[in-house]
Amino acid sequence: MRVLALVKRISQQMIRDKRALALMMVAPLLILTLLDYLLTSETVTPKIGVAHVDDMLIEQLEEMDIAVLTYDDIEDKEQIIIDKELDGFLRMEDDNIQITLKNANPSTAKALQMKIQQAVAAVSAKEQANKLSLFIQQIQEKAPGNLIELEQGKALEIDTDYIYGKQDTTFFDQLSPILVGYFVFFFVFLISGIALLRERTTGTLDRLLATPIQRREIVFGYLLGYGLFAIIQTIIVVFYAVKVLDITLIGSLWHVILINLTIALVALSLGILLSAFANSEFQMMQFIPIAIIPQIFFAGIFPVEGMADWLQVIAKGMPMYYAGNALVDVMYKGLGISDIQYDLLILLGFAIVFILLNIVTLKKYRDI
């Protein structure tokens, strides 16, 4: 009953606090939308200049979506790259190919280099094949009689199949499940933590503790009260991500919501817990770089398996590691509940530990 009184009060306060509501409900959508545009925007066609390159290679390059500008001869490749805003320059000298890359952005430069190498390899394979058939033809002319029909040599083609995602999957598709969970985590943490902190600094927590309310009733009241808003937030964020931004969702939407609700529970209990160790809202903010930001690094954006051993140990102490795992499993890989139950249980474990610690921590203010 007292728990419900608290839930009701928290809801009244929250509904009146338009800024907090907007922060919780709208801010994650804005950030997701922005990232969606940033990370899925069309990659620009790279532009390179060439000199003394044969037509076959140029054709091949153009086939690979590279804009090619042909120059007769050039004095200064670097100057041309910069003046004409080229991404690179290709030049044949004798039998050598010399590539100059602008490398303004290392990852696009790497991609361009790969493409050029592929094009060169394809052309030389074709040339080899042509030479071979020419050679056989000559032999046959010198020794007529038994005609050998030779198939035209062909460069190898690579067919790629994907277990997860498809050819046009972008980084955002893998990142977005993690971000959806992270935003739920972040905003729920912040709002519930600051709420209990304010309760303490304005003296109302003390006043509350002068009534027969039990410590656990306060904790559960907070969990439920802010939990309600976390549920609404989770549903809005997940639906927006899936239905509006069209983020890859192969598994079940309900599993995604279930995971996010578990994340919200962890964030709630952690926020309330840490607020006990802050004396002002600014001190609460100081927990963000320590307790919140590092979580995103271990949530699966960078492959944890590749990290140093001690980093992997840290990763496994972070709720977002399990949350990110579960979300990527469901949204991107389309796995089912049996694959995420382990992650969910660990997240619940975190929440239970934080809740118990909360009940104990409140002893600081009233020891019964």
Added chain:
Amino acid sequence: MASTIVIKDVSKSYGKKIVLNQINLTVESGQIFGLIGPSGSGKTTLVKMIVGMNRPSHGDVHVLNTLVPNLNLMQKIGYMAQADALYGDLTGEENLRFFASLFKLKKEEQKVRINYAANLVNLTAHLKKKVQDYSGGMKRRLSLAVALIQDPQILILDEPTVGIDPELRQSIWTEIRRLKTTGKTILITTHVMDEADKCDRLAMVRDGEILASGTPAELKEQYNITSLEEVFLKAGGKKG
């Protein structure tokens, strides 16, 4: 008369600082008991201990023959804190209703008690206003209303009349006396001497110790003077 509050050998220290030093005090049922002393003397600390919000470092407190702290006891104590602790983003009525439901009052009873308490402190017309738009005096009055909400047997009021204009102060005292006639026990702290005269019994606190206690008349007689203010100066001076 039964003793409602019995404080025995209570000391309290925070770290090395001794805030209360061997306090002995008994408040009889149906009394208006005044704790009087300058600011920083330990009144709030003592009062919070009676409510059960902090534990004595030494000694014990019994209220209604029950050892404090005790959650059931809190149901029977109406507490008005020295600093207003109200939810500014809620209306006066919502504040009262929230506390009423913490004391598990039924819907009907809530309505009756909210009306009664709001009327008592002259806030009925302002119940729908948000508390953040209240004046200091209005907040003080709302705090008093909150303390009365569950119709408690014991009222503990920590400087209830600070920041309240004389007219309302008068009416609050009238109500305190009326509450006394209904059998309630009232413990009130103040640093205003003229309020001390209105109490049945007094204890003078300074530096965490009780300098003197008795009825206002007894104290005046004991120190052979007419105003309590002088008693205080004398008692305090005697101690050095």
